[in-house]
Amino acid sequence: MSAHADRAAPFVANDARMHWHDKAVWYVRGNRDRAAASVPEWETLRELAAQVKAHTLSRLAEYLEAFEQNALRLGAQVHWAADAAEHNAIILSILEARGTRKLVKSKSMLTEECHLNDFLAARGVEVVDTDLGERIVQLAREAPSHIVLPAIHKKKEEIGELFHHFLGTEAGASDPKYLTEAARGHLREKFLAAEVGLTGVNFAIAETGGVVVCTNEGNADLGTSLPAVHIASMGVEKLIPRAADLGLFLRLLARSGTGQPITTYTSHFHGPRPGSELHIVIVDNGRSALLSSETHRRSLSCIRCGACMNTCPVFRRSGGHSYDATVPGPIGSVLAPARDAGRYASLPFASSLCGSCSDVCPVKIDLHHQLFLWRRELSRLGLTPLPKRVASRMGSFVLRRRWLYALLGWSARVLGRMLPGRLLRWRINPWVRQRELPPMPKESFRAQWRKRRV
């Protein structure tokens, strides 16, 4: 299994692209900062949001039952899926009951997690992602590289080429306005032809039985108001107890994600619209296992705003695809190993542990601490690479022996001055591949400290 650093290598190799990505994502982080600073009670909102989520997780089963009961009362149909396979089978059965082979879909990280598109495509269903960014990556046969900006890794020229090939736009055209207009026309046809529309769920309200979906483009709304059937797929962790809690979460969500004060459309679905069907699919797929982990259950509070990736120095410079997980970035690096520790063992190390992710998280998940805890767990499970384990053991051995530390410090200072640079840049040490060692100081820190204090 390749590691994060190996997968990041091709992205980093294109220096101009990497810097563009870094700047673009950092620009969004800047927008977030301005939006957060405009709300004087921002920190109180974060604290309350964290508490509401923690409370909900402590009574999740009860809230799900209340939600189900209320949703049924409103005329929705509620399905339960223990895992991805069951989720996908439920969606297929709804399509089959309707006798249709067409599905329009708005953004849903859950269906990405369940690999719904591949499952349905293999069974002859035409799935059309309708969020512009998701449509772009779908046409390119790629996965989203960011949960809010799915095609942020692509340049407009590449998108122009894709659209020329698939939508018949002019060759060489790359103006975002022109390309968006072409997608609008193309997807309108799909919306009008579809009989079933699927959306994710941002929040599910236990006390009312309603679901809330936030978008800027309006694709979720067209995709649910034209077709006769609306399927809303949600993870169990999307529950909130009260409608009034939305006041909290919606004030945080878009400001954290893109710096907008709210998304353009915030749609509250309570039951199906007259003459249509609403199917709500509640999915576990590993979430109950995560809830049982005292260490990592806080990661279930995530509201998928994307702020932690926008601020992450590693994400910005390695791109979302280097994570090879449904959700990239710091939160993805916490969630993925819970799913498959062996496969995603390198992700908790794709971080400088600078803590910026924890600082911007609107629900105060202690992300950098979680990443640190994962490192410890993965080491204990023997899932970290041998050189890392050996180096950690050696480091630990040295740091516990003051005399040895002093001796090694002395020898490094002496040898560092004497040895030829080529030997110091020996490739067994990956740290020096893109870096120069600093010149060795004449005296140790401790010696300098003793002198200056006098």
Next chain:
Amino acid sequence: MSSRTSILSRLRDAAPPPVPLPDLPLQGQRFEDPVGHFSQMLTGVGGRCERVPSTDLLSAAVAALPVVAVARRVASLVPEAHPGNVPLTSIDDPHALADVDVAILRGEFAVAENGAVWVQAAVLGRLQALPFITQHLVLVVDPAVVVHTLHEAYARIRFDGPGFGLFISGPSKTADIELALVIGAHGARSATVFLVG
């Protein structure tokens, strides 16, 4: 055992110790001039806000909008703003709205902090698609009901039965191609809010 039973029992077994549910703020930040702030926020998200002193002047103000002036199909639920020429009451299938140029709807109230208008779309019934399928959107709101933040907004909304309601803040937009902001992704290409009174 059904998946429902097994999921619920797994979640019960995994439940952490009880954590209290906090009380929510009844209000948040206050603006000196909530109507002015709403207008500013709406402009910031690509929408337009117009003050109209009285209902008598509304129809002239709406007719003066360039998008209304050139519109062929206008669907209006606010007769005092525009009579409209799409017979909404006799349409059953939302697909028949595909060529609507302008939709005019009433907003229940507006939110100063984010330029959003709450639209109780239950009146639309089967025609829930109207605010999204239309090329341009006009909302008519009473400026006496501009609340400061979403906390007050949710204190006003009652979800006591089936129905569809939403906040709309400006026109449909996307920044999915190189972060370039493009207005008019799938939904309305423009959103104008008239504050009347």
